[in-house]
Amino acid sequence: MRVKIVGLHAPHAPRLRTLLGEGHEVEALAAFPPTGEIRADAVITNSLSTDEAARLHCRLLQVPGAGTEQVAMQALPGTTTVCNVHGHEVPIAEFTLHAMLEHALQLWSYPARLDAEAFAGCYAARPQHDEAQGKTVAILGFGHIGQEIARRARAFDMHVIAVTRGGRQGAAELAHEFVAVTALDAVLPRVDTLVVCCPLDDGTRGLIGARQLELLGPKALLVNVARAEVIDEQALYEALRDKRLGRAALDVWYRYPKPGQPPVAPSRWPLHELPNVRATPHISAITPGLLDRRYRFMADNLGRLQAGQPLHNVVFQSPVTRRENPDRRPA
Template sequence: MMNWNMTMKRNKLTVLIPPTPDNVNASEWWPVKSDVNWIETVYSDNKPAPSKLQGVDVFIGTDFTYEMAKFADKLKAILIPAAGYERIIADALPNGAVVANASHHEAPIAEWVMMVAVALDHKLLQSHKTFVTGLWDHWPGRYGPYRELFNRTFGIIGFGAIGRRVAKLAKAYDMEVIASGRSNNHSQIAQSLGVKYCWGKQGMKEVLSRSDFLLVATPLIPSTLNLIDEQALASMKKTSYLINPARGNIVNEYALYQALKEKKIAGAAIDTWYKYPTEETDQPRPSTHPFWELDNIIMTPHHSGGTDGTRNRRAQTVAENIDRLTSGQPLINVIDF
């Protein structure tokens, strides 16, 4: 009995977290089964003060820098309560430290994708804006007929969890779905979903040129930075729409703005951006280019996956990894840098 208690005491992890909501303790917010030493501290620009990493076994956060590494003398794991890991500097990681993420956002993001696809195609925001002022400009008797999603082509770049979930919903609208990825690893699951799957550069070209709606659903890694550039946008149909809930910098900022301004594509819905707040009260514009002046874009503040369900599922995965680390089991969702 004594040996068991000593082992448990020795394995008690110190975990660094941002403050939990009022009247919610850390073990409720991150539902661990293990006994944990929680350290709460304010994060600025998604990061704690670097010195707060000293003596910490587990850091829950989305960013890791060289300066933070200087103090990470005991760090065993960085647990990201999100999908993206592009703000973790791999070269700064201490020897032996593991990074694991937690996605679980594909359901609400897919709902957002189909919502904006319909809204773009039916000029929903423009119709509302004019009709509430008493104008009938978007009445079909004056505007003309609208298009429909039925029997159109939905293209997906990146066939991970988000891409597959969107494919299921698009198929429910009786759309043709085509997708592309870097390799043919997803061919079998695509076939099971009734999706035509292409891979490599040629596959991406086909998806770009054939799609009426183009979803960007790939992670931001060095090879996908500016993946959708001026040339890619030029290969899209003039009547097509681009939808990006992935990461802003996958789509070249200037090229996208010019394509929308010059009506080289019909429109876009963008949820992920190029500039973000770094403090609690700052209100930066999301781009150096005035997308907000355009009439063919839907802009949202990176909220497509920001639901209670997403947060709860991610917290459960983070908590499971803390329990696994405590008991010496392999972590799940480990990132291979």
């Protein structure tokens, strides 16, 4: 079986070869060729333009992450199935809890070095910090990530509000309240932390704007581990700059560096310079455990493809593929 692994994940080709074993050809490419057909049994990439999709001939497009918004689905040939992979929910949930605890403990207010000179002053005027217990956290998007965050927040005796598209009631052990996204504005004034972990699509792009940030207020924390564009870029900067929003932990950005192009700041606005912003370079999920889980999953899916078995995590099938493979469903 021929597999192409393209882009940021190309350096992990040796890991995939080891997992697949003999009889598989794994080719690592920094980028797709600018012209000509792209042929393989399977392609692993998290970005595919309309032009590249039109030149693609493969049975499986395996996205090495959860987000598929950078893949031109509708331009894919009729014989291609698209699958994604999770496994990132645990480290992202831990990152989010760290952000919430840091906000409560206000660790930034203490001296970086507790030497003799600093100790005398700060001990006499020790600032009070807050507690996580009893605080209210709204989790926008309650899939794999949102539920793992909820489990950990509940362990700290926090009040959890799950915000979903339809507000359908879920497991009581995960959240105290389930509300529809249409009720978000009514919920925000009583929220201490808003965690954004929903997919980016036409319905969520710009969902959090100036009004929603105003409703959160000057003591609230905003954590974004989803996609930057869920939050209006200028409104976010202005709310934080003017301290109408308390703090933000931002791990996802509006602009990313690209090979062969000049360096870019993560936002058109200097968010990273604000003292009430914790800016991290999209690292919340990146752990050795994540890579191990994801590559084992993808190797298993490639084995299923070769054996003609139903694939896991199917997120897109063309009508042609569905007719030819009626038993191939998400697992």
